[in-house]
Amino acid sequence: MLDKRSHQIQRMFASVAHRYDFLNRLLSLSIDQLWRRFTRRKLDQRLGSGSVILDLCTGTGDLAIELSRIAAVIGCDFCHPMLVRGVEKSLRKDLANRIEFAEGDALQLPFASARFDAVTIAFGLRNLEHYETGIREMYRVLNDTGYLAILEFSIPKWPVYRQLYLFYFTKILPRIGALVSGKDGPYSYLPASVKEFPSVEALKEMLLSVGFKEVVAYPLTGGIATLHLASKRRMG
Numbered sequence: 593m594l595d596k597r598s599h600q601i602q603r604m605f606a607s608v609a610h611r612y613d614f615l616n617r618l619l620s621l622s623i624d625q626l627w628r629r630f631t632r633r634k635l636d637q638r639l640g641s642g643s644v645i646l647d648l649c650t651g652t653g654d655l656a657i658e659l660s661r662i663a664a665v666i667g668c669d670f671c672h673p674m675l676v677r678g679v680e681k682s683l684r685k686d687l688a689n690r691i692e693f694a695e696g697d698a699l700q701l702p703f704a705s706a707r708f709d710a711v712t713i714a715f716g717l718r719n720l721e722h723y724e725t726g727i728r729e730m731y732r733v734l735n736d737t738g739y740l741a742i743l744e745f746s747i748p749k750w751p752v753y754r755q756l757y758l759f760y761f762t763k764i765l766p767r768i769g770a771l772v773s774g775k776d777g778p779y780s781y782l783p784a785s786v787k788e789f790p791s792v793e794a795l796k797e798m799l800l801s802v803g804f805k806e807v808v809a810y811p812l813t814g815g816i817a818t819l820h821l822a823s824k825r826r827m828g
């Protein structure tokens with residue numbers, strides 16, 4: 593089991609914050625931005641005007657920035673150096689009136705119940721010490737028509753593609769990550785944490801057991817990532 597105590601995770605992301613965006617683009621050939629766009633489009637089809645979205649584990653704010661095209665967004669994270677980059681980017685893009693940033697722990701959210709129309713979390717749930725505690729908090733802060741969008745890495749099912757992908761993900765990616773960031777740990781932690789993460793089916797069960805009424809999974813790029821969209825009432 594990986595050590596996911598808060599101070600370890602905070603320290604790990606603080607150590608790569610300066611290279612985080614650059615490595616995301618390099619290691620995914622910018623496909624990660626297409627996944628964030630897909631997430632925005634799926635929510636855009638469902639949310640009304642004047643909606644407010646909480647983007648959890650917002651990091652350097654890439655998803656928050658994408659979502660600010662359709663709603664007011666609060667980006668929340670507990671790693672200060674990551675948030676600082678998010679604030680700088682939103683100022684550079686003149687989005688200060690669309691995005692607020694807040695420092696907070698996803699396991700104990702500093703927000704009132706039923707405050708948000710949607711909660712999003714991209715590549716963040718995997719890092720929580722207790723997935724279910726985090727999901728319960730997300731459920732709590734959503735209003736009773738709210739949506740939860742979890743964008744997370746997954747492991748492709750097609751055998752050949754899966755083998756090729758796992759070779760890249762476990763052998764090549766950690767080396768490039770270590771070389772560029774100057775840190776060995778975080779980019780070995782990445783594939784290890786993906787392997788530990790629940791399957792699409794197990795995550796769906798967890799979401800339903802917390803109280804979500806419907807869960808739809810959208811595999812992306814052949815299953816390298818999955819968007820899990822859950823709603824507090826039937827989507828219809």
Ligand SMILES: C[S@@+](CC[C@H](N)C(=O)[O-])C[C@H]1O[C@@H](n2cnc3c(N)ncnc32)[C@H](O)[C@@H]1O
Pocket residue numbers: 598601602605648649650651652653654655668669670671674696697698699713714715716719720721
């Ligand atoms: C892999 S980054 C993802 C950042 C961003 N969502 C993206 O799409 O690039 C994971 C982020 O989750 C944050 N994080 C992990 N555990 C957290 C927790 N318990 N509470 C708040 N933020 C957390 C980390 O600080 C880090 O910024």
